[in-house]
Amino acid sequence: MTSPIHDSPVVLPEENAPSQRNDKERRLTISGVIAWIVALIFFAPIFWIFLAALKTDNTILAYPPKFIFTPTLENFAALITKPNVGLYFFNSVFLSVGSVAIAIVVSYLAAYSFSRFKPAGTDFLMFLLLSTRFVPAAAFVIPFFQLFGILNFKDTYVGLLIFYVMFSVPFSVWILKGFIDGVSQRFDETGLVNGASRAHVIFKVVLPQVKPGLVAAFVFNIIFVWNEFLFNFQLGGRNTSTIPVALFTSLYDGGATNWPYVASLGTAYVLPLAILIFFFQKYLLVGMTFGTVRGEV
Amino acid sequence: MSSSSAPSSVASRLEEGIPAPAPPRAKSKKTWWSWGLLVPVLVFFILMNVIPTIWMLGLSFYNYTLTSAGDPQFIGMDNYTQLAGAGPLWLSLGRTFTFMVLAVAIQTVLGAVVGYLFWKSNKVPGRRLALTLLFTPMILTPLSSGLFWRLMLDPVFGVINYFVELVGLEKIDFTTDATLAFPAVLVVDSWMWIPFMALMTLAALGSVPKAELEAAQVDNLSFWQRLVHVIIPAGKFIIILGILLRTIDVFKTMDLVYLMTNGGPGDRTELIAVALYRLAFKSFNLGYSSALAVLLLFIAIALTSIYLFVLNLRSRREAENA
Known part of the structure; x- marks a missing residue:
């Protein structure tokens, strides 16, 4: 055939x-x-x-x-010499790349299970995952604010990393399940019949075929975490602030807005995003619809 | 991987050809795998979603204000009855609804026009760069959009007021003007999200079967005939999904308003998410604001259900057509 x-x-x-x-x-x-x-x-x-x-x-x-x-x-020269700017950039890159990398591993395994085994409650769990991204962020700030206080997670990388992993999981699961659904079960069956282990099928047979999904999930979750403001503002602090929070706090730098600083930091914030959009334009649709609509523009 | 319908239908036909259900031992192994693979996601989900949600539900039954001394007090449904009678909150919910209708209507119509424009000009030089420029506004965090527009809308040196004076009017302080603050937020929101609806329009147009479009051209159908008989039947689901995503997003709109007007002047631009944030972090009334958060949670769940309903309609229809 x-x-x-x-x-x-x-x-x-x-x-x-x-x-x-x-x-x-x-x-x-x-x-x-x-x-x-x-x-x-x-x-x-x-x-x-x-x-x-x-x-x-x-x-x-x-x-x-x-x-x-x-x-x-x-x-820009002044921006580089500002004491905390390097830290803001490090935090933005570290938190986004770190959390998204973990989220994608975790989500890929779940998406494989949802796609292949369809355990009881699959639809309901997929629904719950999506709905967590549809709730106004302000609604969840209070419980997180208190829980992070109790766990001593405030202004720590561990706390924010865990938070951003969960922030990235719903979209990753949705997009990866869509891509795995597109890979015929015949591949899994053939592999298993020929004596390959389930792990081999998951990582060596199916994984290479969903690379576009992995790339899309990676790029867009990076963008979402890079852009996240409210939770970093409330749960972070001087050690873990990202660029959006820095932009916000710089608004009232000594009473008045420090526009040269805002403009140069804003430029440095926008440029990577614009470059990503240029190179990964074909994933924009699936990215902006949380993995629910696929297609190219 | 451009069209999702074709490969999945092939897959389902193949599945039908796969014989014999697995023997019991293999089945228990399958169960082990199916749940084992889910464990990491479930751990994160319980830790970062289930527990905060239960926490929030619990808080909503307590009288708990950070600024006042004393332990939280269990008060049953009191926060909810207070919520039901809170005029200002229902006003901002109504305002959110007005904003939603206006924003979604403007963005859908103009987004469709822009999307169609780019669809027609699919051979324009530098199309990818042009699309990048068009799509950048929607990819920015609303906070930075608010910040960038403050520079342009500044009453003293803003470039918008320069144009206002050029056409012979007096300078306007848009973000504190009682009548213009709401439209100003609407314009900036539309600036961000018209590109999104243009993206959805492009996707919708792309989902129209090429053969049908060519047949319409051969039959010399007019633009309207093509729109009504060919384009809309094929593309409507994606547009509806886009409209729903925008609707959901309006309920989430906070950062942009917070930065542009802080909900003011007075409460003229106070959307529901802004009201919630103010309640929680300006008056520190955690119990009461949790009750409002629960209400918004239910709205979000309802909207998600509608969204998935439409999504399923679409995939079912695609399966039928395949």
Whole structure:
């Protein structure tokens, strides 16, 4: 029989009559230009922060606003020499990468079980997992605030790591179960019949086939943890603050907003996200729907 | 892995061909594996979800204020009866509902337009970069969006007010203006989430079978005919899922408002999640705010059920078509 996996989309060349094709291409250019303009409009507020990061304090506060100015890198130089900025970046990277790595291992095992064995209550557990991501964060801040106080978890890496693992699990389970469902059970059966262990099937047979799911789960959970503000603000502290919290606390740096600092830190915060979106655009849909909708844009 | 329907249907047909249920011993081994693999997730789930939820439920029956001395007091349903009679909270729930209807409507319509625009121009040079620029607003944490817009909306040196003056009006302090604060938050929220609905629109359009689109072109159907008979029947589920995700998100909207207006002026922009946060961390009334949190938990569970219902409808329909 033929291989059960025909996943790669087959793109057929469009065959239109020449006159029709010309017509279509002309319209494409017009809508293309409008599309580009729309994209630039949506990006403008972020570009304005990029510009502010290259301005001096006086230029930022100038009125009327200066659209043309001599760019300077002194804000970034000042940013690097600020005592805690290195720590904020370390915390953001460490907490996101660390927790997501653990979450994906844990979620992959669960997703395999949900997909293959469908133990009693699978649907209910999947439902509960998803609903935890749909509750307003503010609702859970109070019990976490108190529990972290009792466990002495406040402002510790252990506490926040455990928290962010659970924060990343629902999305990871949903997305990985979707991908494992797409791998035929025939692979598992063949492996087991030929004497392979279940562990071999899980890690050597199925795992390589769901790599796109692993990448999507990894990238988007990193983004979600990188962006998380409320819990880091309430459960963290001077040792474990991440960049969003640093942005927030810098708002009232000595009474007034320190805009050069906010703009340069904001730029350093946005750029990695924009780069990730550029390279992993095809996973954006599955990422933004918590693993419930798959497809490409 | 572009379409989920094809491979799963192949898989299910293959499963039917797999003979004979496993013998009992293999079955107990399977049970062992099925639960064994779940243990790590269950540990995290119980520790970080079940216990906090029970804790929250428990708190909601106590009179417990951090600022006042004395032990928490069990008061039964009193927090809930107080909640039922709390005018301001029902006002902010109503306000959240208004915000939800407006935001979701604006974002769905404009997102559909933007999505369609990008779908039409799928051969534009630098499409990937353009999409990156378009999608960046929704990937930012709402907190930073609020911060970035404060720079632009500043009443003294903000660039928006420069344009306001250019068209001959007087400078406006948007975030403290009684009538304009709510629309200002709505605009920034839409700036963040129109790209999301554009993404969902692109996905919906992408899920329309190519053959049907080509057939429609051969038949010379008008734009509206194509929309009603070809595009909407195939793409509607993804759009509905997008609308539901946005609805759920409005109930979660807190950071953005907190940073832009802090719920003010007065309570003009106080959405329910902001009200909850203020209750918990400004007045430190933990028992009472837990009761409100439980209410929001039920809303979230209801919305999740609706979401999954639509999701199942979609996959069932896909299975039928396969």
